[in-house]
Amino acid sequence: MATTKIIVNLPGEISYDVRIGEGLLEGLGTQLRSFDTSGQALVLTDTNVAPLYLARVKESLKAAGYKTSEIRIPAGEESKSLECMAEIWEAMAQAGLGRDSLVLALGGGVVGDMAGFAAATYLRGLPFVAVPTTLLAMVDSSVGGKAGVNLSAGKNLVGAFKQPRYVCASTDTLASLSEAQWACGCAEIAKSAVICSDEFYFWLEGAASPLARREGETVAQAIARSVVFKADVVAADEFEEKGLRECLNYGHTLGHAIEALAGYGTFSHGAAVAEGMRFAARLGAAVCGTPLEFVEAQDALLDTLGLPALPWAADPRDLLEAMRKDKKVRGGEIRFVVPRDVGDWELAVPDPALVEEHLQAWAASKAGNMPGAC
Numbered sequence: 001m002a003t004t005k006i007i008v009n010l011p012g013e014i015s016y017d018v019r020i021g022e023g024l025l026e027g028l029g030t031q032l033r034s035f036d037t038s039g040q041a042l043v044l045t046d047t048n049v050a051p052l053y054l055a056r057v058k059e060s061l062k063a064a065g066y067k068t069s070e071i072r073i074p075a076g077e078e079s080k081s082l083e084c085m086a087e088i089w090e091a092m093a094q095a096g097l098g099r100d101s102l103v104l105a106l107g108g109g110v111v112g113d114m115a116g117f118a119a120a121t122y123l124r125g126l127p128f129v130a131v132p133t134t135l136l137a138m139v140d141s142s143v144g145g146k147a148g149v150n151l152s153a154g155k156n157l158v159g160a161f162k163q164p165r166y167v168c169a170s171t172d173t174l175a176s177l178s179e180a181q182w183a184c185g186c187a188e189i190a191k192s193a194v195i196c197s198d199e200f201y202f203w204l205e206g207a208a209s210p211l212a213r214r215e216g217e218t219v220a221q222a223i224a225r226s227v228v229f230k231a232d233v234v235a236a237d238e239f240e241e242k243g244l245r246e247c248l249n250y251g252h253t254l255g256h257a258i259e260a261l262a263g264y265g266t267f268s269h270g271a272a273v274a275e276g277m278r279f280a281a282r283l284g285a286a287v288c289g290t291p292l293e294f295v296e297a298q299d300a301l302l303d304t305l306g307l308p309a310l311p312w313a314a315d316p317r318d319l320l321e322a323m324r325k326d327k328k329v330r331g332g333e334i335r336f337v338v339p340r341d342v343g344d345w346e347l348a349v350p351d352p353a354l355v356e357e358h359l360q361a362w363a364a365s366k367a368g369n370m371p372g373a374c
């Protein structure tokens with residue numbers, strides 16, 4: 001399988017390459033040497049990823065003459081905390097990193113967000129390299145430059161924008177992902193395709209089954225298309241000031257509320273986002289005439305990608321309350337990205353009564369499917 005190179009050009013930033021292909025970890029050190037002269041790198045990874053891929057990365061860095069050190073954080077969202085970040089800063093000091101040393105994230109979105117934030121803050125900024133190992137991180141979190149940690153008051157409340165200098169998506173690392181993790185990445189791919197264009201969406205409709213089966217060429221193409229889409233959106237609105245980057249929140253308004261109310265970890269982030277996409281499309285039918293054929297086609301696409309409708313509902317008033325508490329809320333208004341159709345979206349601020357009415361219908365539609373229901 002050939003390697004794909006995508007160049008991300010952001011106004012005012014150093015452009016960087018995203019490389020997508022199999023077996024890229026072995027050449028990582030050489031790739032880094034093409035722009036870096038420091039000869040020192042710190043690898044941040046987690047306890048699941050380290051036994052699988054750290055040796056290959058270290059070997060490659062060593063072969064390219066790097067002095068390396070490593071930090072392993074416990075796998076999971078709980079590590080995305082200020083306490084863990086403080087330990088990382090201390091370890092960076094112990095490792096003797098200088099202003100030009102590389103900080104390399106080897107792992108999923110948690111490691112990427114932590115390493116990016118550490119790179120943005122330690123010594124007021126070190127170069128950052130992303131080596132994503134989950135599908136979600138390859139298609140979404142490794143491109144765009146958002147980095148940060150959670151507080152007990154909410155997710156991602158403290159952070160920074162930190163663009164990588166290089167992204168290495170070695171697709172062979174995806175072989176060890178669980179089904180749930182795979183579906184999480186597929187949800188973000190589906191989100192991107194719906195918002196992006198007819199071309200991406202109809203390609204994905206045809207590619208959904210091989211993608212769900214993890215067929216190599218299809219996986220690489222899905223990653224490349226998602227990266228191009230996200231890079232374009234970020235280039236147009238890097239700091240989320242123009243309203244364009246908000247399209248990336250498609251499915252996330254209800255998705256975040258579901259995660260918060262069901263309890264984090266009850267459903268995967270991707271499953272919650274997919275449910276949010278189903279809901280937002282139906283809301284779109286009322287808000288801006290989203291065609292029923294699209295709503296149904298999107299349902300079928302998500303089903304094929306292993307993201308079936310959730311057998312779960314909550315009181316619509318509790319969901320509304322959870323949505324009001326979301327950090328994306330502005331001026332107390334609940335905002336939804338709704339698709340007018342494939343490749344065409346708008347940011348809607350529907351009357352809360354309309355949202356509640358739709359939530360009632362959504363909850364009622366679940367009544368026969370809930371565990372234990374007859």
Ligand SMILES: NC(=O)c1ccc[n+]([C@@H]2O[C@H](COP(=O)([O-])OP(=O)(O)OC[C@H]3O[C@@H](n4cnc5c(N)ncnc54)[C@H](O)[C@@H]3O)[C@@H](O)[C@H]2O)c1
Nearest residue numbers: 048075076108109110111133134136137141146173176177
């Ligand atoms: N910065 C952004 O723009 C952005 C965008 C989307 C999501 N995120 C963040 O990303 C995080 C979610 O990312 P995620 O889903 O990758 O979660 P994650 O990093 O927690 O990874 C999920 C699990 O998979 C394991 N894992 C990673 N790679 C593996 C591999 N190749 N084989 C086997 N197991 C592997 C991890 O150890 C972890 O247990 C959230 O914290 C979210 O806020 C950030």
